[in-house]
Amino acid sequence: MEIYVAEHAGFCFGVKRAIELAETSLSSRKGPLYSLGPLIHNPQTVALLEKKGIKPVEGIEEINNGSLIIRSHGVSPDTLETGESKGLTIIDATCPFVQRAQRLAETLYNDGYQVIVIGDANHPEVIALIGWTRGTAVVVENVQEAIKLPFFPKIGAVAQTTQTESNFWEVIEVLRKKTEDLIVHNTICHATRDRQEAAVKLAGKVNLMIVVGGRNSSNTRKLAKVCEGTGTTTYLIERAEELCPRWFYDKVRVGVTAGASTPDWIIEEVVQRMKEFNEFDEVNEVRPEESTEETKNVQTVPEAEEDEYAVREIGVSGLETENTADEALSQPDEEKEEDSVSQEVEAHLAENLISIRRGDIITGTVVQINENEVLVDIGGKSEGIIPLNELSLVNTHDPKEGIQIGDKIDVQVIRVENEDGNPVLSKKRADRRKAWEKLEEAFENGTELKGKVIEVVKGGLLVDVGVRGFVPASLVERGYVADLNQYLDTELRLRVIELDRSKNKIVLSQKVILDEEYEAKRNETWESLEEGQTRHGIVRRITDFGAFVDLGGVDGLLHVSEIAWGRVEHPADVLSEGQEIDVYVLGVDREGGKVSLGLKQLQQNPWELAAEKYAPGSIVEGKVLRIAPFGAFVEVEPGVEGLVHISQLANEHVEKTEDVVSIGDVVPVKILSVDPEAQRMSLSIRQAKPKEKKQEQEKERPPKKKENVEQNGSYTEDEEGGITIGDLIDKDIFDNIEE
Numbered sequence: 001m002e003i004y005v006a007e008h009a010g011f012c013f014g015v016k017r018a019i020e021l022a023e024t025s026l027s028s029r030k031g032p033l034y035s036l037g038p039l040i041h042n043p044q045t046v047a048l049l050e051k052k053g054i055k056p057v058e059g060i061e062e063i064n065n066g067s068l069i070i071r072s073h074g075v076s077p078d079t080l081e082t083g084e085s086k087g088l089t090i091i092d093a094t095c096p097f098v099q100r101a102q103r104l105a106e107t108l109y110n111d112g113y114q115v116i117v118i119g120d121a122n123h124p125e126v127i128a129l130i131g132w133t134r135g136t137a138v139v140v141e142n143v144q145e146a147i148k149l150p151f152f153p154k155i156g157a158v159a160q161t162t163q164t165e166s167n168f169w170e171v172i173e174v175l176r177k178k179t180e181d182l183i184v185h186n187t188i189c190h191a192t193r194d195r196q197e198a199a200v201k202l203a204g205k206v207n208l209m210i211v212v213g214g215r216n217s218s219n220t221r222k223l224a225k226v227c228e229g230t231g232t233t234t235y236l237i238e239r240a241e242e243l244c245p246r247w248f249y250d251k252v253r254v255g256v257t258a259g260a261s262t263p264d265w266i267i268e269e270v271v272q273r274m275k276e277f278n279e280f281d282e283v284n285e286v287r288p289e290e291s292t293e294e295t296k297n298v299q300t301v302p303e304a305e306e307d308e309y310a311v312r313e314i315g316v317s318g319l320e321t322e323n324t325a326d327e328a329l330s331q332p333d334e335e336k337e338e339d340s341v342s343q344e345v346e347a348h349l350a351e352n353l354i355s356i357r358r359g360d361i362i363t364g365t366v367v368q369i370n371e372n373e374v375l376v377d378i379g380g381k382s383e384g385i386i387p388l389n390e391l392s393l394v395n396t397h398d399p400k401e402g403i404q405i406g407d408k409i410d411v412q413v414i415r416v417e418n419e420d421g422n423p424v425l426s427k428k429r430a431d432r433r434k435a436w437e438k439l440e441e442a443f444e445n446g447t448e449l450k451g452k453v454i455e456v457v458k459g460g461l462l463v464d465v466g467v468r469g470f471v472p473a474s475l476v477e478r479g480y481v482a483d484l485n486q487y488l489d490t491e492l493r494l495r496v497i498e499l500d501r502s503k504n505k506i507v508l509s510q511k512v513i514l515d516e517e518y519e520a521k522r523n524e525t526w527e528s529l530e531e532g533q534t535r536h537g538i539v540r541r542i543t544d545f546g547a548f549v550d551l552g553g554v555d556g557l558l559h560v561s562e563i564a565w566g567r568v569e570h571p572a573d574v575l576s577e578g579q580e581i582d583v584y585v586l587g588v589d590r591e592g593g594k595v596s597l598g599l600k601q602l603q604q605n606p607w608e609l610a611a612e613k614y615a616p617g618s619i620v621e622g623k624v625l626r627i628a629p630f631g632a633f634v635e636v637e638p639g640v641e642g643l644v645h646i647s648q649l650a651n652e653h654v655e656k657t658e659d660v661v662s663i664g665d666v667v668p669v670k671i672l673s674v675d676p677e678a679q680r681m682s683l684s685i686r687q688a689k690p691k692e693k694k695q696e697q698e699k700e701r702p703p704k705k706k707e708n709v710e711q712n713g714s715y716t717e718d719e720e721g722g723i724t725i726g727d728l729i730d731k732d733i734f735d736n737i738e739e
Contacts, residue, residue: 001248003274004206006257007198010267012191014095015040015260018072019049021093025067026052030089032066036079037124039071039093040261041217043238060086067091073124074098076131097161098125101187102132108156109133113183116140116149118171119160123218126160142167146174155179161189162219162260164196164226166497169515173474183593191260192219196226199257201444203230206255208247211236212270213259220259227257231502239266240273248277356413356423361430366407369399376411376425383422386411390426403427410434435466436501443496448513451494453487461487463494467506475509478518522553526590529554533585534602539575547571549583549597556595558583563599565606565639567625606639607676614640614671614681619688624665627657634669634683642681644669649685661685 011019018039025033035056038046046056057063060082067089070080074094083090094102108115109132119126121139130137140146155175159168165188172184203209209227211234213220220236228234232255235247248254254274258267356362356378364378374391375383388399396402403409411425412433418424442449451463451471460472461484471492473484498507529535529551537549537556546559560571568574575581584601587594614620614636622634625641631649635641649660661667668689672682 001251001274001277002253003271004202004253004255005267005271006195006202006255008191008195009198009212009256009258010260010262010264012095012189012195012260014072014097014189014191017095018069018093019045021091022049022054022069023052025069025091026054030067032063033069034063034066035069035071036060036075037071037073039069041214041220041259042261042263042266043214044266045261045263060088063088070094071124072098074102074128076128078131095161095189097187097189097191098128101125101158101161101185102129104185104187105129105137105156105158106132108158108183108185109136111156113154113156113181114138114152114179116146116155116157116175117160118157118168119163120218123160125162129158129160140171143170143174146171146178149175149178152179154181154183156183156185158185159187160218161187162192162222163188164222165193169512170474173511177480192222195219195257195260196223199223199227199255200230202255202257203227203232203234204440204444206232206253207251208232208254209234210243210254210256210270210274211258212238212256212267213262214238217259217261219261223257223259227255229498229500231500237270240269243270243273243277245277248274356416358413358416360413361410361433362413363408363410364425366403366405366409369403369405371399374399374403374427376409378411378423378425384411384413384425385418385422386425386427390414390428392428392431432467438466439469439496439499439506440501443499446495449494449496449508450491451508452491453489456484456488460484461492463492463508465494465506465508467504469494469496469506469508471508471510475507475511478511478514518553525552525554529585529588529595531585531588534582535585536580536582537597539577539579539581542571542575542577544570547575549581551583551595554595556583556585556597558597558599562586562597562601565600565603567635567638600639606637607679610640610681611674611676613637614674616671616673618671619668620671621666622669622683624661624663624667627661627663629657632657632661634667636669636681636683640681642669642671642683644683644685648672648683648687651686651689 022035022039033054035049035054037058038056039049039054040046050056054069060068060079063083064086065088068083069091070093072093072095080090080092105115105117115133115137117126117129117137117139118141119129119139120141121127126139130139138149140149155178157172157175168186168188172182175184176182199209199211203226209232211220211224211227213223213236215221215236215238224234224236233247237243256267256271256274362378364376364384366374367377367383368375372388374386376386378384388396391399392402409427410430411427412429413423414426414429415424439449441447449465451465451469453461453471454464454468455462457470460470461476463469463471471494473481475497476484476487476492492508492510493513494508494510495512496506497509497512498505500506535551537551539547540550540555541548544560546557546563548555549558558571558575560568563571563574581599582602583597583599585595586598586601587596589595620636622636622641624632625635626633629646631643631645633641634644644661646654646657649657654660667685669683669685670688672684672687674681
């Protein structure tokens with residue numbers, strides 16, 4: 001039995017740092033030393049530390065003096081404040097990755113975002129994170145819980161550091177539909193990711209996985225889960241004493257990994273115990289037929305799949321096998337005497353025949369194609385037979401479909417001999433095995449595959465990738481897909497995200513590839529984006545205040561006021577979703593992740609020609625856009641508008657602007673002045689109208705009896721209504737006076 005220990009097994013940086021701080025504190029302590037909860041999720045290590053003088057307590061209220069070690073999971077700010085108010089010496093061993101998540105959660109809370117923590121609500125790390133948002137954070141553990149969330153205007157997402165990447169990004173996809181403004185911080189510890197990836201890689205190469213760590217550790221439980229997900233039998237233990245010799249029966253390769261809180265000495269203890277099993281042959285003491293209640297669930301390799309990955313090339317000369325050709329052809333002497341085959345023929349057969357076993361994969365040559373079967377030369381006494389139903393993964397009624405005489409193909413031995421002495425073979429099973437090997441390699445390396453959609457089912461698509469794989473509807477595209485039927489018979493770009501060969505289960509995603517490309521394109525766009533550029537984009541979303549334009553992974557806001565020089569009531573009047581347009585970059589805020597865009601800047605400013613088109617004294621028609629107490633704003637062409645002062649609305653005195661004009665009225669106006677630089681224009685409705693003839697006085701004024709000339713020379717009306725200074729000045733004189 002060969003034993004392999006996975007990379008990145010055992011203490012992570014954060015746990016190791018916490019232990020080192022604890023041991024340093026033991027040597028320099030003054031007074032009692034406490035840890036708030038178990039320092040790490042390993043009972044053996046916690047017990048050793050307690051013997052040395054570090055006492056775990058459940059709550060800070062139990063401590064009145066001495067020093068307090070904050071474990072790697074961290075605590076809320078309230079707990080730190082309480083400790084300081086009690087005069088305790090605080091030794092903060094919070095993992096730096098956890099501290100980063102706490103800072104990000106606090107910043108999101110202060111910026112007005114609803115913080116969503118993706119993780120286990122009962123885990124100490126998550127409880128502490130909630131504290132950094134003043135108790136306002138919402139915790140979701142999986143997609144199902146995320147779907148139940150209400151809509152929030154602004155969401156900021158962080159993760160428990162031991163979360164799996166797949167669960168984190170699946171929840172993020174749900175959150176995108178729950179808000180208009182989403183900020184995502186991937187706070188998963190890279191050490192956790194490295195540990196899980198190394199464990200999965202090793203589990204795919206061994207017959208049995210042993211995961212060592214505390215059963216109360218979230219990190220260790222997830223580690224065991226990802227190992228089990230590879231289809232390899234997996235056991236979770238805390239100490240070497242829990243190992244059972246029966247687990248290792250008939251296991252050639254065994255892998256060992258350990259959680260982040262597992263010290264090296266426990267891992268070494270487990271490995272040493274397994275070596276002892278080998279040395280004293282304890283493993284082989286238990287035979288399958290001696291199975292007890294304790295061992296009956298241990299998986300063994302069926303005879304047909306004893307060497308599942310062995311592929312044998314059969315040529316003219318053959319290969320080495322367990323049984324020699326002579327043994328395969330040996331017969332009793334009396335039968336040899338009756339045999340009519342010459343010694344030369346026997347020698348030739350003995351030289352070229354090999355023995356085959358059920359489950360072997362071998363290569364042969366197609367020699368005949370019949371209606372219900374295909375004959376294949378595999379170098380034996382007789383040709384092997386492939387029944388029609390074992391020919392292809394896809395149901396077929398024509399054996400000539402996809403195969404021709406002379407083709408070399410891989411086949412799997414189903415039966416060594418049938419009643420006629422012919423081996424019974426399966427091309428379908430060999431193809432499936434090769435497909436699984438390819439898929440396992442793709443899963444391990446993250447290789448991109450191509451698969452044809454063969455069926456639309458509830459919740460997703462079935463694709464042909466050598467075997468039938470499933471693509472959930474949420475993983476087909478980056479956004480929501482309303483009708484999956486459009487993908488039938490099309491080819492998708494896929495990556496394996498979940499694989500369980502024992503359950504014949506494979507889950508694939510096209511979305512993960514598109515997300516990576518989108519992120520790369522987004523980063524490239526951010527690096528090249530500068531103020532003053534003209535960029536090509538696609539209108540993705542239209543709102544009342546503007547439109548969001550995709551510049552290549554980065555969305556910029558085109559405000560309604562920047563769409564055109566003229567007034568735009570609603571962006572949808574000018575733009576449509578999916579429309580491709582060129583836009584001008586007004587501003588770039590990389591820290592805030594915001595880009596301001598303009599469209600009118602790429603069009604000629606109508607004010608540049610206004611001085612030539614609208615000479616003072618000319619009369620044009622305009623549309624009343626806005627009304628103010630001091631007058632009305634009239635648009636003479638889109639983007640060019642001027643003010644008609646209230647004194648220029650009519651010949652008579654006007655109390656209110658709305659008494660003369662209404663919004664939307666088309667009126668003649670006279671150009672009084674134009675200032676293109678200031679983009680201002682003075683207009684007059686009164687002067688644009690033809691002059692009315694003076695009406696005769698309705699009554700004759702009584703003769704004046706008295707003029708009163710003041711010392712300053714001004715005129716005043718006498719007691720019986722004499723002439724005033726206004727009567728002495730022709731009102732038309734003012735017609736040519738500009739505002």
